[in-house]
Amino acid sequence: MPSGRSRRTSSVGSEFVLIRLLQAQAARPDRQVFKGIGDDTAILKTSSDQWTLITTDLLAEGVHFDPATSSYDDIGYRAAIANLSDIAAMGGTPRFMLVAIAIPPTCSTEQIQRLYRGMMQAADPYRVCLVGGDTSASKSGLFLSITLTGTVQPRRTLLRSGARVGDRLYVTGTLGDSRAGLDLLTATARAGPAKLRPAYTRFLLARHHRPSARIAEGQWLVKHGLSGAAIDLSDGLTGDLRHLCEESGVGAEVLAGSLPISPACRAYALAHGRDSQQIGLQGGEDYELLFTVPRRKQEQFERLAANTDFCFTCIGSITPKRLGLRLRTATGTTQPLPATSYEHFLRPS
CATH class of the missing domain: 3.30.1330.10 (PurM-like, N-terminal domain)
Known part of the structure; x- marks a missing residue:
């Protein structure tokens, strides 16, 4: 995982602007x-x-x-x-x-x-x-x-461009564990791992060193035709949700209180004076799946998911593009979803 948050732009500029420029320059129809x-x-x-x-x-x-x-x-x-x-x-x-x-x-x-x-x-x-x-x-x-x-299978793949207004947003697993594990390995933590239970420390380090690829979950979604769009969480929820919304031409509202945070990550946040929800929003390389489920299929999705060993959590919904990306707090107020995920070609200030 790239270490730390970057703030000052390099001479290359934004990673994603560069990708769009190269796409326009080099892409050929076939x-x-x-x-x-x-x-x-x-x-x-x-x-x-x-x-x-x-x-x-x-x-x-x-x-x-x-x-x-x-x-x-x-x-x-x-x-x-x-x-x-x-x-x-x-x-x-x-x-x-x-x-x-x-x-x-x-x-x-x-x-x-x-x-x-x-x-x-x-x-x-x-x-x-x-x-x-x-x-x-x-x-x-x-x-x-x-x-x-x-x-x-032809035309059965999940794409970033399939989200529609009204869809429900889901994630697999728990968020922020890899970020917490990395912090335990580096000087960014305010105190050493001794404040955590050894089992929590082992869990967070394992989630950083040995993350899981959600192959079975992705295949299950395709098999049942239940998801409209999907992306894996490599750069962090706030950044990867932006990519999905940009490709689909939509906005999104995330419910801060619904983010799935593991007990180990919550304990880490408490021990180090951090906000566990912010770690869940910002942390990258959890490699969980973020996906949408059309509202008309939500009941069917929940019923079928209950008979699996998969961990799915609804964290929000897809909204019109004009509303942008918003975070709804526990008090019911909304605020713009901060762009806090990792991006290449930015240097620490």
Whole structure:
């Protein structure tokens, strides 16, 4: 996870403005491309019975991970989960993985082997095959890029662009755990982890080092045709909800009191003088799914979900675009939802 919040813009400017510029410059129409830039994965119409999903993530030492606070096994595991979570957000099945790596002189062969071991520990439960990649030297830290392919039934994928006014907003799991776990590893915490129960400390560290990709939940949503739109929470709820709303052309209202916060995260917040709801809003790399359910399907969704082991929580609703993104507090007042999630190309002030 990128460490700390960034406030001063670099010479590159906004990450997402840059993506739009590159999309306009480089995108080319092709009949096989069902969805290109702008979603969790690209979607290619490769056959009549299965479409192909493709996603890639680049991780850089000092930006996304720090070997001083994470083992190489954990770095590899989290790198694979970042890609698996993209496939989960589309409701797909992960298939094949390619890994490109640039290795600095400070890394040993054993450390790189541990990195790959972590990647495969994340990928093996889904029978993902490592089929290739590239290796290079690096003069300035470790760089790791994973490309993952997957499959989905034609026109059955989840997209960011499918949210409609009146839809209910849901998330899987709990929010903010990875952020709290990272804080326990770094100097951003106001006090050491000794204030927490050991079980809570272990839970939060595990949620940071070994997050889950919600593959089964995404596939379940696609199977039952219950979700209108979805995105995985990699940059944090406030940022990723913005991406979903921008693609769908809508606004949203989040109920602050409905955010699913784990007992461990609440205990961490209390021990360190933090607001657990703010951690849930801002924290990134929980890799939970944020998705919408049409209002007419909400009763059916709740009934079917009750018969699963999945953890789904309704946290708000989709509103007209003109209302923007709002946060409804416990007192019933509303305020603009702050843009507090991580964004690349911003430097600390």
